[in-house]
Amino acid sequence: MTTPWLDVIGIGEAGLEGLSAEARAKLRAAKVVMGGERFPELPPEISARRLPWPSPFAAMVAxxxxxxxxxxxxxxxxxxLWYSVGARLLRAIPGEEIRFHPQLSAFQFAAARMRWSLADVETLxxxxxPAETAIRYFAPGARLLLLAEGAETPPTVARLLTERGYGPSRLTVLGALGGAAETRIDGIAESWSAPCPDFLTLAVECRAEDGATLEAGASSDAALAGLAPAPAPARAAALAALWPxxxxxLWAIGPGAGAIAIDWMRAARDAEAATxxxxxxxxxxxxLGAPRLRRVGSVTAAREAFPRPAAVFLGAPDDATLEDCLRALPPQGRLLAEARDAAAARRLVAMQARRGGALERITTSRPAPGGGWAETPAIVHWRLIR
Structure with a gap:
């Protein structure tokens, strides 16, 4: 069994005094200590060589x-291992070579200060x-804990809340949690004006006004105007087949792809899309709360962003595009192809005959201005699990 040679030690506001006995022993035995400028000076009895924390992350790994x-x-x-470097280290260095020594996280301290059950809070x-990452979590009664750097973050989040009808939401800025200099600032989103520390945890208790943006699942057709979205029921069916x-x-290519990609990213935490x-x-x-969406121009560019997508959406695909995408999907990967006209629908029928999978024809009826119902053009879906 490999003996760990890398000890990753979490430090809080209490500094070295807050370390466990085991972590202090590893620090005393270390030959090399690497850390950022924020961390305390090492006491004289620790003779390890001190290295600065290189940037970018690849340089630190090297x-x-x-x-x-x-x-x-x-x-x-x-x-x-909670919004720190642990997960990225484990992708670069074998886990059996690393030993982790966690400290209480800012989330744990913040939940205690707010008297919130951490299991019932969204932490991100x-x-x-981008601060817009938090938008998809805005909902009446939702409680959020946000790790942030920069005094501009609380007013930015306050603006995003207010613009979406959550102006009465309560904000609490917590700084230096667990330390002697701990601070707390309380306020309301729509009137927020308080100066804030550079390193902070932001607690948000969402309170909605009448007319607040309330969207679950597929985004509204109006919010996606300009992206040629399929009707919301058809997009909901597509998402169910793609399984965010x-x-x-996700790769999303062709007509309607942008709308599907946004809904995919809103539907699952940390989901990604190239479209x-x-x-x-x-x-x-x-x-709409998907600021990390990647806009690409082709399947080739999507492959550069995500070489092995979990799912692929194709609008009106031709045979070459279909084959290219199927080669990229892993076993159990999902494909959903969509047709909005007769010619594209015939292609999907032919593809299904060769490859298998399931075909569906979806129509949506809405109230007509003069009474009765107006039916939207039919949409055909072909879904396949590789």
């Missing part, structure tokens, strides 16, 4: 690998990520 076998300690903030990081799930990547679409697609996606 620096860590260069010290393999030398009893290296990496100092990080809080819990290394908008540190070095946490961290999964074709108009120039303003990223702006529309950000407004």
């Amino acid at each position: 620096a860590i690998r260069a010290e393999r076998g030398r009893r290296l300690v990496l100092l990080v903030t809080g819990d290394p 990081s908008i540190h070095r990520r 799930r946490r961290g999964a990547a 074709t679409g108009p120039d303003d697609l990223p702006e529309i996606a950000a407004r």
